[in-house]
Amino acid sequence: MNRPFITAAFSLALPAMAHHGWSEYDSSKTLTLTGKVIASGYEHPHGHVRLEADGKTWTAVLAPPSRMENRGLAPDAIKPGSTVTVVGYPNREKPTEMRAERITAGGKTIELR
Template sequence: MRFPMLIAAVALAATALPVAAHHGWSSYDESKPVTLNGSFAELSWGNPHGAAKMRWKGKLWDVILAPTSRMEARGLSRAEVEPGKRLRLTGYVRRDGTPEMRVERVMIGDKTVELR
């Protein structure tokens, strides 16, 4: 009886750690929104969320997007953000100075899409 409970507890703990590590939003400074202007150098449109790279102020930034299903449901298509297309991103950068942004809003021309 104890062995199955131990196995269940270990399995639960093992799955909780990666989820907690992946969604560590506290590493981003939400008190200072930043807007990046430019175009993506690279784009990954997949699960668990979209990601891209964007050159801004002499650095190559990692850009963390929302899950693709959410972006598409809110009217943002992959074609609109393909590398080379001009866009503006507003979000939060990492507190430790790493050039990485968690995107809250994507603006393309007159169109604005809220991601969170």
């Protein structure tokens, strides 16, 4: 095999190797948080919201932007100042992080997985 081919094949595989699994989240425990969004990101590989809920600042890892858009969650629905409800699983190591399974924003509930 030639070197350019190997280099190209390896570089295409990097994004797949870099993507994490979900084992860092405890799917045996469900969290439901309602709070005010203080920051949000609608970027790859996953969107996120930081919200104030239960006296803490939480980070909720969302779905990829394309999935959120396809399911009807516009970026402005999770802008700072919005109130959202997020249902998901807590991170095993980070006590204020969760993986969101669904989000309710602007009166609309979106399944993220």
